[in-house]
Amino acid sequence: MSKIIIKNDKGPADPVCFQVKGGLAMKILIVGHFSESAHSKITGHFPQDWNVVVVPPGEEMLQHIADCEVLIPEHIKVDQRLLANAKQLQLVQTGAGYDNVDVAACTELGIWVANAAGVNAQAVAEHVMALILSYYKNIPFLDRFMKNKLDEHQLEYTGGELQGKTIGIIGLGAIGNKVAAFCRAFDMKVLAHARRTVVQADGLVQMTDLDTLLSTSDIVTVHVPLNEQTKQLINKAAFEKMKDSALFINTARGGIVNQTDLIEALQNGELAGACLDVYESEPLPLDSELRNLGNVILTPHTAGMPDARKFHRKRYDFFIANIKRVANGEAPESKLNQL
The missing domain is CATH 3.40.50.720 (NAD(P)-binding Rossmann-like Domain)
Structure with missing residues (x-):
């Protein structure tokens, strides 16, 4: 039975894992402020049997950080303090900009960092x-x-x-x-x-x-x-x-x-x-x-979002392809560090 987890402020969501080629189980965490419409567009764009958890910044985010393998940080800083709680993290995937990510700290912990250069x-x-x-x-x-x-x-x-x-x-x-x-x-x-x-x-x-x-x-x-x-x-x-x-x-x-x-x-x-x-x-x-x-x-930081507020089809297509690469043991495209 396929399942997508959509987490918002209205209640808890229990994550489940999805299987990709090679049998690697992954949990994807997207952190940011999203409307219900944005939730639907984003999670609906991922394959239906993937586990995608969307949470706003805050305490509950830290609970999901602990066991997520992929982090897409829309409205948070990915620094040493946050990474200390991310014991399973394999990939930090950003959009075109990555000024909110401490790439050196991720590299020290063996975590890939990739952006989506040129996609927008x-x-x-x-x-x-x-x-x-x-x-x-x-x-x-x-x-x-x-x-x-x-x-x-x-x-x-x-x-x-x-x-x-x-x-x-x-x-x-x-x-x-x-x-x-x-x-x-x-x-x-x-x-x-x-x-x-x-x-x-x-x-x-x-x-x-x-x-x-x-x-x-x-x-x-x-x-x-x-x-x-x-x-x-x-x-x-x-x-x-x-x-x-x-x-x-x-x-x-x-x-x-x-x-x-x-x-x-x-x-x-x-x-x-x-x-x-x-x-x-x-x-x-x-x-x-x-x-x-x-x-x-x-304009409200929407230049790179032509499809809808907080959603860009090309960007999420790139994210999905990169997650598959990392899940299969490959280096991500547009990587920002070497492991």
Whole structure:
């Protein structure tokens, strides 16, 4: 009899094991804040005879940590303290970002760590373009105007075309390359800065240093992981180098940007606007000043989730394939450590 365990705040769930090729029994633990709809989509996507336990962060999570073999940490830090309770853990599987995982600590304990690099590249790049177009075409304002049934003869607004504008892409991985390709289709000039050497076969992206990118771009978009080198990379000094007319976009990680400096730049006219999907603190506090700024477009960290809130079909397909690999004694794809 196949069984899926869906754990939420309403009651306990007793885990059972599933068998995979090779006879290895596994228990999968997903930790995060999910609605009932998200529960259904996520667990329903796994094979029906797999044991998938979904719990929010908290005390009950620690009970399941003790005997899970696979951990998918959506809203928790995987550090030495947590790992001390994870006696059976074999794989920590994340999405594209893995700044919440202590990879070195996992390696010391013989635990694989893998992310899903590139899986959400199309989704995030499309979201970036949607934000850019919404900003320059003033879509949020025009939508409110129409729905408020105002006199169209009194309509006044500013907008712009993308053709001829320069976009600066910080980080030229899977997502950055997708954004570059989309922007070229809009006849934009594309600059990029990357810590590692990037070879451009088509020659359509001009690699440059960060200062030149910041000072010459009409749009600056961030696509780097959050780590010690990129933490608060975009701060007051960076905003001072940007054009007063520039648009800043962040769909990567909130910690890459000093949010206080960003708000000050937006309020003082040092920056024309911003489009944000990620924040220093998530969910974005209800009293955040960002919610009150008319030159900002906000989305709730959904750039990489095109199928539904907290669900991305391609991502979970990747998770399932990687779990099967580890269950069969193989190394996971997109591994972040060596065992």
